[in-house]
Amino acid sequence: MNSKISINRDNVVKSGDPLRMQVEVEKSRRGRIIAEASGLFRVPQVIEFDPDRGIAVFEKIDNLVPFQEAFIFDRAYRTAAHRLGEALSVIHRDLELPDDMVEPLPAPLAGEGGEVFLHGDFSVYNVCRDGTGGLVIIDWQMTGVHGGKATRGTPCFDMIWFINNLFYRPTLRHFHARDMLQVARSFLEGYYHSSPEAPSPAMLADYAESFFAFKRPQRKANANWRERPLLFLSHRLAWIFIRELRQEKLIS
Structure with a gap:
């Protein structure tokens, strides 16, 4: 349904x-x-x-604008991304659900290490800016793309799902890869600075590499004629992101 x-x-x-x-x-x-x-x-x-x-x-919260559309790639965007990373860290730390609502991530997404309760669809469309410039987080159901049921698993899933949505909305601004990576960096810095128990950058990089490899064939098959020419830019962003994450350049 x-x-x-x-x-x-x-x-x-x-x-x-x-x-x-x-x-x-x-x-x-x-x-x-x-x-x-x-x-x-x-x-x-x-x-x-x-x-x-x-x-x-x-x-209904009026004047909501999805994160992807709410900011240009400037200091305000990076500041909001940092705050968003802090918010996700607090969600992972404090969210609890009753035992009968525990549903693990499906195998391809499960990952290793500690587990938390997840937002489940922490995308650039479900995190928004309101009329005052504040952040609003909506749609607390696991994404239907991956079954719509999971509630608990590696924190890497929510983190990489946001990065995934940030990178894989191909537009001409993806030619400015450094700007996109700065937003990703601000997001991760916000998360890591607020979470002493966060997965290591190496573990997050391993998860990201596995996640993007798992998603790539489906993306290629589903891309429309407008998205297909720009898809390589998203693949390139993901590759640079993983490389710099392994070198810990994305987290200071």
Whole structure:
């Protein structure tokens, strides 16, 4: 059952598989508590939820702009990326779910090392800027691209899923690879400076290499005629990112 979203004047209504929606609502509620305690970001309030029908009513936060579109590649973008890395670190540290909501990442994405509860779809479209310039994190359900169910696994998944979305939205600005890498660097610095238990850069690089290799054939097959000529730029960015991560140039 695919999720459906209706954006209304005063609220946002989302419906989907009842079990998945229960998890998303629980994660959203707990994420909102974390957000208020940290002061780093906002999460829309869950106004109402029908667990039998899988229908949730969320607070509508006006003037939201997805992260990818909210900033040009300047100091403001890098500052926001650093704050976003801090926010993800706090989520990984503080998010907890009941035992009956624990669902591991599927094998190709599982990775090694310690595990945390995940946001699950920490993409450049689910992290947003509001009208005041603050960060808002929405859509706390595991991405449907990878099954839509997982709630727990390596923190590398959320970290690389954000980097993946940052790099693999091919546009002409990808010719400015250094700008893209600076944003990635700011994001990782924010995460690592806030998380003494973060995976080592070497472990993150290993995960990134495995992740991008796993995704590459599917990307090639699914790219449309507009994306295909620019896809090599995204591959190049991923390669540079992994190389510099291994050299610890992306984390100071």
